[in-house]
Amino acid sequence: MTDRFLLSSLALAVALSALPASAQTAFPTPRTPSLSLPAGTGSASSNRTADFIVALVNSEPITNHDVRQRLRQVEQNIAQRNIANAPPRAELARQVLEQLINERAQIQFATESGVRVSESDIDQTEQNIAAQNQLGREEFRRRLASEGIELNRFRAELRQQMLLQRVREREVDSRLRVSDADVDDYLREQQNGNDITSLELNLSHVLVSVPENASEAQVAERQARAQRVADRARAGEDFATLAREFSDAPERVNGGQFGWRQATRLPDLFVNSTRALAPGAIAGPVRSLAGFHVLKLNDKRGGGLPDMTVTQTRVSHILLRPGPQLTQQAAQARLNEFRQRIASGQASFEALARENSQDGSAAGGGALGWASPGMFVPEFEQAMNGLQPGQVSEPVVSRFGVHLIRVDERRTVPLDERERRERVRGVVREQKLEEALALWARDVRARAYVEIREEPQL
Template sequence: MTDRPFLTALALGLALLWSAAVPAQTLRTPGGLTLPSATAPAAGNRTADYIVALVNSEPVTNHEVRQRLRQVEQTIAQRNITNAPPREVLLRQVVEQLINERAQLHLARESGLRVSDAEIDQAEQNIAAQNSLSHEEFRRRLRADGYDINRFREELRQQQLLQRLRDREVDSRVRVTDADIDEYLREQKGSSGVENLELNLSHVLVLVPENASEALVAERQARAQRVAERARAGEDFAALAREFSDAAERVNGGEFGWRAASRLPDLFVSSTRNLAPGAIAGPLRSPAGFHVLKVNDKRQAGMPSMSVTQTRASHILLRPSAQLTPEAAIARLSDFRQRIAAGTANFETLARENSQDGSAANGGSLGWALPGQFVPEFEEAMNRLRPGEVSEPIVSRFGVHLIRVDERRNVQLDEKQQRERLRMVVREQKMDEALALWARDVRSRAYVEMREDPQP
């Protein structure tokens, strides 16, 4: 077993692991980019600025290593991850990951891949919205935390460039056949126990600041207790999450979605593994605060849930071109959104007249969709919307979208739909394997010169 899956999960998918326990002072970002509280090295600190390695003539500095290591360790602490490697192992993993990223960025630039300023603007706005801040408030917060805006935007650009390269190079290589699904089912048959347990939980987090007084802790505990009592009395948990939760997923009614037990805090697993769907656990105390959990569903790994939440959404798609810049597409869709909100324009009419998607003829309607049916950047924005809400313009690999959620419902999956859900599970596994092979190939073709050992 290599160390790669652990490090990949931390550095490339932190937001997917568990965003609930991030303290209020830490800004959450999509795609796994975690912002440190400050980035400037201390004056006169020699360990912050020397070169650890050269990758195709580009340096990896000790300051970058220390910063990434600090991000990883903060995430480990905040998410109560108990199976993390020792610090010296993490340090080696961080150096290797930074080398891999440099090699992949070099390949992306050589391949002519680009991420426009408009796409970075949209990514900033999405992060601000996830933190319940306006764009300007978000930037003021970054400056107050000592973060350079230009450097932040460059990190966003690199993350998006890496993702674009991986999508292009790896996605096309992955195929899932019916035989693959049958084999996966055979492997999973008869499996049981927490190592194969998957949980679909919803969550209310009542944050407790560091060094809080006993009185404040008691007040927050009482608030969480009231939430738990109201949930057990039958109140809508999603409404309680939107009203009381301090966690990012409150916009989704507190729902995490399916997570393997190994990717959830031990506190969550031990408190819910023996509960029936619909049961409430908590309040539970963690370093982040008090948690109230609802068990939506549970299953053994590889066996899809018999029910799932479907979303019926509509969209207007504009594809940037030589005649339409990304900035102009965003501005045009922003105008559409304002006109729809003011009641001077109709979403369906605008879609028929302007959308550059096959759904235009149906007023932009995409019909009922299962989770995972759309590309992540589209689905993440869609999942943050309540029925009837219209999104800000969202940039995806297909263009710029204006999204409206029309309705949601819980449905039972038939046998064909269950196999399609399994197809996505198997595809994710194959994607991980293909990504690892591809990353090793890119690394082997890069010129890497190790200079000095990093000092954490």
């Protein structure tokens, strides 16, 4: 089992929503637990320095070993994504430390706020990892051990990431409101030709942050610094170099690059400042609550009328619910047998569903009818979306049990008025969520006591 496999497995297990990049803590690492180094990794020197404290967050230590573990994961991610012009390893280590500090502060906030993750929650997450990788739980644990990943550390990392997700959902996601007036304003802009639903921008930026409650003199000094960056960028200096030298944003590790993003997933300030520019142009400095931004438009595409259609799937399934008389592994084995019988023509999907499915759809041969995106739980929908009409999935584990899924047909239909407004509501919500998460993360960090003890030793 490769490191790539482990990283994708953990991402599936934690099942985090796609958070906007500004809510992430340092740079584009997978939102997964950091992995323990395999046993025997490292020199005698690295073992000697592995456990000294590099920082305290509200009296909780972050060790050099913590930094080295996360750094290894980041470097793997950089290699996998072919990120060019990565900074020196020492700078990456400093960025990793900043990421760990922010995460630790948020986890402490979650714990103090009463957010909890039970052992049964972690058990279910671990089972989902194993099932989604076509492994039984015990086999998955053996594979982890073969990679040098201790089970207790693995489960502790899952707990932390689930805590982070839950506290972000409670403190930010659940408090966001999109009113009918917001939807009407967006639709009015669309009718006036200002719709950005299909616009994609490739941006880079430099953030010169402004501390909360900064004095007028501090604000003026930060604005002047941002202006100097903008002037140098317009004069032709390499923007990536400027970002790594001056930016306070997480993206500085990538030379300030966001990469391609839908305009709806960028702050309005960024979109409004750059959408009319030609590729290569510089915008700013522009002011936000975080500070002063200098933006470079690397490229853009799209920007026409939004697609107000939806692809629906007509789908059927056979559901087995694990319990005292049927383990999850046995349910998977039984559904695998059904799949083989269907493929060989020995039985029909409909007949097996009527005889065996533990779902209300059994009487109709497992038919669930036409489904729009979002109607099913993520595990089911992900598997369904990967099938072509007529294909039958391998067993899929969800919170409801174990499914055998067949896609029968697909069609594209126009959205009705209610669906159209709900789609717009989701677009507006994503715009608001980007900034809200960034502000919340900054506030949590500002309230934490952070002491940097020593530079990480690599």
